Amino acid sequence: MPGLYFEEFSEGQEFEHAIRRTVTETDNLLFTTMTHNPAALHLDAEYCKDTEFGQILVNSLFTLSLVVGISVNETTQGTTVANLGFGAVRFPKPVFIGDTLTVRSVVKGVKPSKSRPGQGVVTFEHSATNQHGDVVIVAERAALMLGRPAS
Numbered sequence: 001m002p003g004l005y006f007e008e009f010s011e012g013q014e015f016e017h018a019i020r021r022t023v024t025e026t027d028n029l030l031f032t033t034m035t036h037n038p039a040a041l042h043l044d045a046e047y048c049k050d051t052e053f054g055q056i057l058v059n060s061l062f063t064l065s066l067v068v069g070i071s072v073n074e075t076t077q078g079t080t081v082a083n084l085g086f087g088a089v090r091f092p093k094p095v096f097i098g099d100t101l102t103v104r105s106v107v108k109g110v111k112p113s114k115s116r117p118g119q120g121v122v123t124f125e126h127s128a129t130n131q132h133g134d135v136v137i138v139a140e141r142a143a144l145m146l147g148r149p150a151s
Contacts, residue, residue, distance in 0.1 A: 003072070003079035006110070006120035006145040013107040019070050022100040023058050031062040058095035063137050067128045070103040079146045081119060087140030095136050101128040108140065118147040 032042040040047040041057045048056050064086075072080075095101070109123035122145050127138045 002074065003077035004075060004145075005079055005148040006112075006122065007148050009107050009110050009122045009145070011107055011110055015071070015074050015105040017070050017074055017103040017105065019073070020100055020102050021066060021070060023062075023066070023095060023097060025056075025097045027066075028056065028058045028062060028097060031065070032059045035059075035061065053094060053096075055096055058097065058099070060091050060095075060137075063091065063095050063101075063128070064089060064139055066101065067103050067126050067137055067139065068141060070101075070128075071105045071124065071126050075105060075124070076122075076143055076145065081116075081144040081146055084121065084142040084144055087123075087142070089137070089139040091137050093130070093134045093136045095130065099130045099136070101130060101136065103128045113144065116144070120145055120147065 028042060032039070037059060041051065041053075042059045043056070045056055048054065104127050106125045107122060108125050109121070111121050113119045113121060121142055123140060123142045125138065125140050128136050130136050
């Protein structure tokens with residue numbers, strides 16, 4: 001199992017995730033239509049030509065999902081009990097079709113669960129930069145994690 005157990009996390013621990021991902025028009029189109037989001041900024045290239053961006057913006061919730069997904073293999077694959085919630089989520093720069101995202105995670109907090117012995121809550125700060133080095137998202141996520149199994 002590639003994910004880490006609760007006891008293997010420490011505050012300040014950093015992960016530079018190996019997977020980079022170029023966002024495609026199909027990614028954005030499918031996510032936006034599957035979530036019934038009719039925003040022209042995500043779907044209508046002609047409309048977007050007259051906006052301040054001049055092109056389609058990638059759905060920010062797709063960006064959030066992608067960043068969390070990329071983080072899973074090296075951190076929580078098979079060891080997460082549940083996502084407990086998201087704290088502050090910021091999108092300082094837009095993501096455009098064709099942007100390649102690089103994801104980084106930092107452990108912001110580690111505490112044993114009061115109600116679930118042998119498990120604990122790990123708080124992550126996930127962030128991504130585009131190919132220009134611009135930060136496009138910073139998101140805080142709390143996950144309930146399995147503890148190391150007893151031998």
